[in-house]
Amino acid sequence: MSSAVEDDDVLPEERLSGRTSEAQAARVERIIRAAIELAGQGGYEAVQMREVARIAQVALATLYRYYPSKNQLLLAAVRYEIAKLDQDVTTRRPRGATPEVRAGEVFARAFQAMRNDPGYAHAALSVRQSPVAFGAHGKSRPRGDHDTTFVRIAAAAAWGSDHEVTAEQDLALQMVESLWIGCTIDWLNGRLTAEAADQRIRFAARKLLT
Known part of the structure:
Protein backbone atom coordinates (compact mmCIF):
# COMPACT_ATOMS: atom_id res chain seq x y z
CA MET A 1 0.00 0.00 0.00
CA TYR A 67 -11.90 16.16 8.74
CA PRO A 68 -10.24 15.65 12.14
CA SER A 69 -11.49 12.05 12.40
CA LYS A 70 -12.63 9.17 10.23
CA ASN A 71 -16.13 9.38 11.67
CA GLN A 72 -16.44 13.05 10.70
CA LEU A 73 -15.25 12.18 7.20
CA LEU A 74 -17.81 9.40 6.88
CA LEU A 75 -20.57 11.68 8.16
CA ALA A 76 -19.61 14.08 5.36
CA ALA A 77 -19.85 11.15 2.93
CA VAL A 78 -23.35 10.39 4.23
CA ARG A 79 -24.38 14.02 3.63
CA TYR A 80 -22.86 13.83 0.14
CA GLU A 81 -24.90 10.73 -0.71
CA ILE A 82 -28.09 12.22 0.73
CA ALA A 83 -27.56 15.29 -1.47
CA LYS A 84 -27.42 12.90 -4.43
CA LEU A 85 -30.69 11.33 -3.28
CA ASP A 86 -32.23 14.79 -3.02
CA GLN A 87 -31.14 15.58 -6.59
CA ASP A 88 -32.49 12.24 -7.82
CA VAL A 89 -35.86 12.84 -6.19
CA THR A 90 -35.97 16.35 -7.65
CA THR A 91 -35.11 15.08 -11.12
CA ARG A 92 -37.29 11.96 -11.03
CA ARG A 93 -40.28 12.84 -8.90
CA PRO A 94 -41.97 9.82 -7.28
CA ARG A 95 -45.15 9.11 -9.24
CA GLY A 96 -47.24 7.47 -6.54
CA ALA A 97 -50.88 8.53 -6.35
CA THR A 98 -50.79 9.30 -2.62
CA PRO A 99 -48.35 11.07 -0.27
CA GLU A 100 -47.58 7.90 1.66
CA VAL A 101 -46.67 6.00 -1.50
CA ARG A 102 -44.43 8.85 -2.70
CA ALA A 103 -42.67 9.05 0.67
CA GLY A 104 -42.19 5.29 0.64
CA GLU A 105 -40.58 5.58 -2.77
CA VAL A 106 -37.94 7.97 -1.36
CA PHE A 107 -36.99 5.53 1.39
CA ALA A 108 -37.03 2.66 -1.09
CA ARG A 109 -34.63 4.54 -3.38
CA ALA A 110 -32.35 5.22 -0.43
CA PHE A 111 -32.34 1.51 0.39
CA GLN A 112 -31.60 0.67 -3.25
CA ALA A 113 -28.54 2.94 -3.08
CA MET A 114 -27.36 0.98 -0.03
CA ARG A 115 -28.07 -2.28 -1.84
CA ASN A 116 -25.94 -1.13 -4.77
CA ASP A 117 -22.95 -0.48 -2.46
CA PRO A 118 -23.00 -2.73 0.63
CA GLY A 119 -19.54 -1.59 1.73
CA TYR A 120 -20.62 2.03 1.85
CA ALA A 121 -23.85 0.97 3.60
CA HIS A 122 -21.78 -0.78 6.29
CA ALA A 123 -19.56 2.28 6.79
CA ALA A 124 -22.46 4.74 6.84
CA LEU A 125 -24.52 2.78 9.34
CA SER A 126 -21.49 1.99 11.48
CA VAL A 127 -20.77 5.66 11.99
CA ARG A 128 -24.41 6.73 12.27
CA GLN A 129 -26.11 3.97 14.22
CA SER A 130 -23.68 2.09 16.47
CA PRO A 131 -24.00 3.14 20.13
CA VAL A 132 -21.30 5.19 21.81
CA ALA A 133 -19.14 3.59 24.48
CA PHE A 134 -21.22 2.47 27.44
CA GLY A 135 -21.38 5.17 30.10
CA ALA A 136 -20.24 7.95 27.75
CA HIS A 137 -23.41 9.97 28.32
CA GLY A 138 -23.32 13.39 26.73
CA LYS A 139 -20.30 12.45 24.63
CA SER A 140 -21.99 11.08 21.54
CA ARG A 141 -20.40 11.37 18.13
CA PRO A 142 -21.20 14.42 15.98
CA ARG A 143 -24.55 13.88 14.29
CA GLY A 144 -24.64 16.29 11.38
CA ASP A 145 -27.95 17.05 9.67
CA HIS A 146 -28.61 13.57 8.28
CA ASP A 147 -31.92 12.86 10.02
CA THR A 148 -33.68 16.15 9.32
CA THR A 149 -32.49 16.22 5.70
CA PHE A 150 -33.69 12.69 5.00
CA VAL A 151 -37.10 13.46 6.48
CA ARG A 152 -37.25 16.74 4.55
CA ILE A 153 -36.63 14.97 1.23
CA ALA A 154 -39.37 12.43 1.93
CA ALA A 155 -41.79 15.15 3.06
CA ALA A 156 -41.21 17.24 -0.07
CA ALA A 157 -41.80 14.18 -2.26
CA ALA A 158 -44.97 13.31 -0.35
CA TRP A 159 -46.69 16.68 -0.07
CA GLY A 160 -44.63 19.18 -2.08
CA SER A 161 -41.88 21.55 -1.04
CA ASP A 162 -44.35 24.25 0.05
CA HIS A 163 -46.22 21.99 2.45
CA GLU A 164 -45.80 22.78 6.15
CA VAL A 165 -45.23 19.39 7.75
CA THR A 166 -47.28 18.81 10.88
CA ALA A 167 -45.75 17.45 14.06
CA GLU A 168 -47.61 14.18 13.51
CA GLN A 169 -46.38 13.85 9.92
CA ASP A 170 -42.82 14.60 11.00
CA LEU A 171 -43.00 11.96 13.72
CA ALA A 172 -44.40 9.42 11.27
CA LEU A 173 -41.57 10.11 8.80
CA GLN A 174 -39.01 9.70 11.57
CA MET A 175 -40.59 6.36 12.47
CA VAL A 176 -40.34 5.22 8.85
CA GLU A 177 -36.69 6.30 8.84
CA SER A 178 -36.03 4.26 11.99
CA LEU A 179 -37.59 1.22 10.35
CA TRP A 180 -35.55 1.90 7.20
CA ILE A 181 -32.38 1.84 9.31
CA GLY A 182 -33.40 -1.41 11.00
CA CYS A 183 -34.27 -3.07 7.70
CA THR A 184 -30.98 -1.99 6.13
CA ILE A 185 -28.99 -3.35 9.08
CA ASP A 186 -30.93 -6.63 9.00
CA TRP A 187 -30.24 -6.90 5.27
CA LEU A 188 -26.51 -6.24 5.81
CA ASN A 189 -26.45 -8.91 8.52
CA GLY A 190 -28.22 -11.45 6.32
CA ARG A 191 -31.37 -11.58 8.44
CA LEU A 192 -33.57 -10.06 5.75
CA THR A 193 -33.64 -10.30 1.97
CA ALA A 194 -33.45 -7.11 -0.05
CA GLU A 195 -36.94 -7.75 -1.40
CA ALA A 196 -38.38 -8.19 2.10
CA ALA A 197 -36.64 -5.03 3.30
CA ASP A 198 -38.07 -3.02 0.41
CA GLN A 199 -41.54 -4.42 1.11
CA ARG A 200 -41.39 -3.53 4.80
CA ILE A 201 -40.18 0.00 4.12
CA ARG A 202 -42.98 0.75 1.65
CA PHE A 203 -45.58 -0.91 3.90
CA ALA A 204 -44.49 1.17 6.91
CA ALA A 205 -44.77 4.39 4.91
CA ARG A 206 -48.27 3.49 3.73
CA LYS A 207 -49.50 2.62 7.22
CA LEU A 208 -47.83 5.38 9.21
CA LEU A 209 -48.52 8.25 6.79
CA THR A 210 -52.07 7.43 5.77
Whole structure:
Protein backbone atom coordinates (compact mmCIF):
# COMPACT_ATOMS: atom_id res chain seq x y z
CA MET A 1 0.00 0.00 0.00
CA SER A 2 1.43 3.38 -0.98
CA SER A 3 1.94 5.94 1.75
CA ALA A 4 0.20 9.30 1.73
CA VAL A 5 1.92 12.45 0.55
CA GLU A 6 4.02 13.90 3.36
CA ASP A 7 2.93 17.19 4.92
CA ASP A 8 5.80 19.20 3.46
CA ASP A 9 5.29 17.87 -0.07
CA VAL A 10 3.24 20.11 -2.36
CA LEU A 11 1.51 18.22 -5.10
CA PRO A 12 1.49 19.74 -8.61
CA GLU A 13 -2.29 19.61 -8.65
CA GLU A 14 -2.48 21.53 -5.37
CA ARG A 15 -0.10 24.20 -6.71
CA LEU A 16 -2.38 24.62 -9.70
CA SER A 17 -5.63 24.63 -7.72
CA GLY A 18 -4.50 26.98 -4.94
CA ARG A 19 -6.83 28.15 -2.21
CA THR A 20 -9.83 29.38 -4.15
CA SER A 21 -13.27 28.23 -3.02
CA GLU A 22 -13.55 26.18 -6.21
CA ALA A 23 -10.24 24.47 -5.51
CA GLN A 24 -11.24 23.70 -1.93
CA ALA A 25 -14.59 22.31 -3.06
CA ALA A 26 -12.79 20.09 -5.59
CA ARG A 27 -10.44 18.80 -2.90
CA VAL A 28 -13.32 18.07 -0.54
CA GLU A 29 -15.17 16.15 -3.25
CA ARG A 30 -12.04 14.10 -4.05
CA ILE A 31 -11.64 13.29 -0.37
CA ILE A 32 -15.25 12.23 0.05
CA ARG A 33 -15.21 10.17 -3.14
CA ALA A 34 -12.03 8.45 -1.95
CA ALA A 35 -13.68 7.59 1.37
CA ILE A 36 -16.74 6.19 -0.40
CA GLU A 37 -14.51 4.18 -2.76
CA LEU A 38 -12.61 2.63 0.15
CA ALA A 39 -15.81 1.93 2.06
CA GLY A 40 -17.15 0.12 -0.99
CA GLN A 41 -14.13 -2.17 -0.91
CA GLY A 42 -14.42 -3.23 2.72
CA GLY A 43 -16.88 -1.27 4.81
CA TYR A 44 -16.05 0.92 7.80
CA GLU A 45 -12.70 -0.72 8.60
CA ALA A 46 -11.41 -0.19 5.05
CA VAL A 47 -11.59 3.59 5.33
CA GLN A 48 -8.09 4.52 6.54
CA MET A 49 -7.19 8.20 6.59
CA ARG A 50 -3.72 7.73 5.09
CA GLU A 51 -5.18 5.77 2.19
CA VAL A 52 -7.94 8.35 1.69
CA ALA A 53 -5.26 11.04 1.41
CA ARG A 54 -3.31 8.97 -1.11
CA ILE A 55 -6.31 8.34 -3.35
CA ALA A 56 -7.56 11.93 -3.09
CA GLN A 57 -4.04 13.25 -3.80
CA VAL A 58 -3.88 15.53 -0.78
CA ALA A 59 -1.39 15.75 2.05
CA LEU A 60 -2.41 13.82 5.15
CA ALA A 61 -2.28 17.03 7.20
CA THR A 62 -4.66 18.67 4.68
CA LEU A 63 -7.11 15.81 5.09
CA TYR A 64 -7.08 16.17 8.87
CA ARG A 65 -7.66 19.92 8.58
CA TYR A 66 -10.86 19.21 6.70
CA TYR A 67 -11.90 16.16 8.74
CA PRO A 68 -10.24 15.65 12.14
CA SER A 69 -11.49 12.05 12.40
CA LYS A 70 -12.63 9.17 10.23
CA ASN A 71 -16.13 9.38 11.67
CA GLN A 72 -16.44 13.05 10.70
CA LEU A 73 -15.25 12.18 7.20
CA LEU A 74 -17.81 9.40 6.88
CA LEU A 75 -20.57 11.68 8.16
CA ALA A 76 -19.61 14.08 5.36
CA ALA A 77 -19.85 11.15 2.93
CA VAL A 78 -23.35 10.39 4.23
CA ARG A 79 -24.38 14.02 3.63
CA TYR A 80 -22.86 13.83 0.14
CA GLU A 81 -24.90 10.73 -0.71
CA ILE A 82 -28.09 12.22 0.73
CA ALA A 83 -27.56 15.29 -1.47
CA LYS A 84 -27.42 12.90 -4.43
CA LEU A 85 -30.69 11.33 -3.28
CA ASP A 86 -32.23 14.79 -3.02
CA GLN A 87 -31.14 15.58 -6.59
CA ASP A 88 -32.49 12.24 -7.82
CA VAL A 89 -35.86 12.84 -6.19
CA THR A 90 -35.97 16.35 -7.65
CA THR A 91 -35.11 15.08 -11.12
CA ARG A 92 -37.29 11.96 -11.03
CA ARG A 93 -40.28 12.84 -8.90
CA PRO A 94 -41.97 9.82 -7.28
CA ARG A 95 -45.15 9.11 -9.24
CA GLY A 96 -47.24 7.47 -6.54
CA ALA A 97 -50.88 8.53 -6.35
CA THR A 98 -50.79 9.30 -2.62
CA PRO A 99 -48.35 11.07 -0.27
CA GLU A 100 -47.58 7.90 1.66
CA VAL A 101 -46.67 6.00 -1.50
CA ARG A 102 -44.43 8.85 -2.70
CA ALA A 103 -42.67 9.05 0.67
CA GLY A 104 -42.19 5.29 0.64
CA GLU A 105 -40.58 5.58 -2.77
CA VAL A 106 -37.94 7.97 -1.36
CA PHE A 107 -36.99 5.53 1.39
CA ALA A 108 -37.03 2.66 -1.09
CA ARG A 109 -34.63 4.54 -3.38
CA ALA A 110 -32.35 5.22 -0.43
CA PHE A 111 -32.34 1.51 0.39
CA GLN A 112 -31.60 0.67 -3.25
CA ALA A 113 -28.54 2.94 -3.08
CA MET A 114 -27.36 0.98 -0.03
CA ARG A 115 -28.07 -2.28 -1.84
CA ASN A 116 -25.94 -1.13 -4.77
CA ASP A 117 -22.95 -0.48 -2.46
CA PRO A 118 -23.00 -2.73 0.63
CA GLY A 119 -19.54 -1.59 1.73
CA TYR A 120 -20.62 2.03 1.85
CA ALA A 121 -23.85 0.97 3.60
CA HIS A 122 -21.78 -0.78 6.29
CA ALA A 123 -19.56 2.28 6.79
CA ALA A 124 -22.46 4.74 6.84
CA LEU A 125 -24.52 2.78 9.34
CA SER A 126 -21.49 1.99 11.48
CA VAL A 127 -20.77 5.66 11.99
CA ARG A 128 -24.41 6.73 12.27
CA GLN A 129 -26.11 3.97 14.22
CA SER A 130 -23.68 2.09 16.47
CA PRO A 131 -24.00 3.14 20.13
CA VAL A 132 -21.30 5.19 21.81
CA ALA A 133 -19.14 3.59 24.48
CA PHE A 134 -21.22 2.47 27.44
CA GLY A 135 -21.38 5.17 30.10
CA ALA A 136 -20.24 7.95 27.75
CA HIS A 137 -23.41 9.97 28.32
CA GLY A 138 -23.32 13.39 26.73
CA LYS A 139 -20.30 12.45 24.63
CA SER A 140 -21.99 11.08 21.54
CA ARG A 141 -20.40 11.37 18.13
CA PRO A 142 -21.20 14.42 15.98
CA ARG A 143 -24.55 13.88 14.29
CA GLY A 144 -24.64 16.29 11.38
CA ASP A 145 -27.95 17.05 9.67
CA HIS A 146 -28.61 13.57 8.28
CA ASP A 147 -31.92 12.86 10.02
CA THR A 148 -33.68 16.15 9.32
CA THR A 149 -32.49 16.22 5.70
CA PHE A 150 -33.69 12.69 5.00
CA VAL A 151 -37.10 13.46 6.48
CA ARG A 152 -37.25 16.74 4.55
CA ILE A 153 -36.63 14.97 1.23
CA ALA A 154 -39.37 12.43 1.93
CA ALA A 155 -41.79 15.15 3.06
CA ALA A 156 -41.21 17.24 -0.07
CA ALA A 157 -41.80 14.18 -2.26
CA ALA A 158 -44.97 13.31 -0.35
CA TRP A 159 -46.69 16.68 -0.07
CA GLY A 160 -44.63 19.18 -2.08
CA SER A 161 -41.88 21.55 -1.04
CA ASP A 162 -44.35 24.25 0.05
CA HIS A 163 -46.22 21.99 2.45
CA GLU A 164 -45.80 22.78 6.15
CA VAL A 165 -45.23 19.39 7.75
CA THR A 166 -47.28 18.81 10.88
CA ALA A 167 -45.75 17.45 14.06
CA GLU A 168 -47.61 14.18 13.51
CA GLN A 169 -46.38 13.85 9.92
CA ASP A 170 -42.82 14.60 11.00
CA LEU A 171 -43.00 11.96 13.72
CA ALA A 172 -44.40 9.42 11.27
CA LEU A 173 -41.57 10.11 8.80
CA GLN A 174 -39.01 9.70 11.57
CA MET A 175 -40.59 6.36 12.47
CA VAL A 176 -40.34 5.22 8.85
CA GLU A 177 -36.69 6.30 8.84
CA SER A 178 -36.03 4.26 11.99
CA LEU A 179 -37.59 1.22 10.35
CA TRP A 180 -35.55 1.90 7.20
CA ILE A 181 -32.38 1.84 9.31
CA GLY A 182 -33.40 -1.41 11.00
CA CYS A 183 -34.27 -3.07 7.70
CA THR A 184 -30.98 -1.99 6.13
CA ILE A 185 -28.99 -3.35 9.08
CA ASP A 186 -30.93 -6.63 9.00
CA TRP A 187 -30.24 -6.90 5.27
CA LEU A 188 -26.51 -6.24 5.81
CA ASN A 189 -26.45 -8.91 8.52
CA GLY A 190 -28.22 -11.45 6.32
CA ARG A 191 -31.37 -11.58 8.44
CA LEU A 192 -33.57 -10.06 5.75
CA THR A 193 -33.64 -10.30 1.97
CA ALA A 194 -33.45 -7.11 -0.05
CA GLU A 195 -36.94 -7.75 -1.40
CA ALA A 196 -38.38 -8.19 2.10
CA ALA A 197 -36.64 -5.03 3.30
CA ASP A 198 -38.07 -3.02 0.41
CA GLN A 199 -41.54 -4.42 1.11
CA ARG A 200 -41.39 -3.53 4.80
CA ILE A 201 -40.18 0.00 4.12
CA ARG A 202 -42.98 0.75 1.65
CA PHE A 203 -45.58 -0.91 3.90
CA ALA A 204 -44.49 1.17 6.91
CA ALA A 205 -44.77 4.39 4.91
CA ARG A 206 -48.27 3.49 3.73
CA LYS A 207 -49.50 2.62 7.22
CA LEU A 208 -47.83 5.38 9.21
CA LEU A 209 -48.52 8.25 6.79
CA THR A 210 -52.07 7.43 5.77
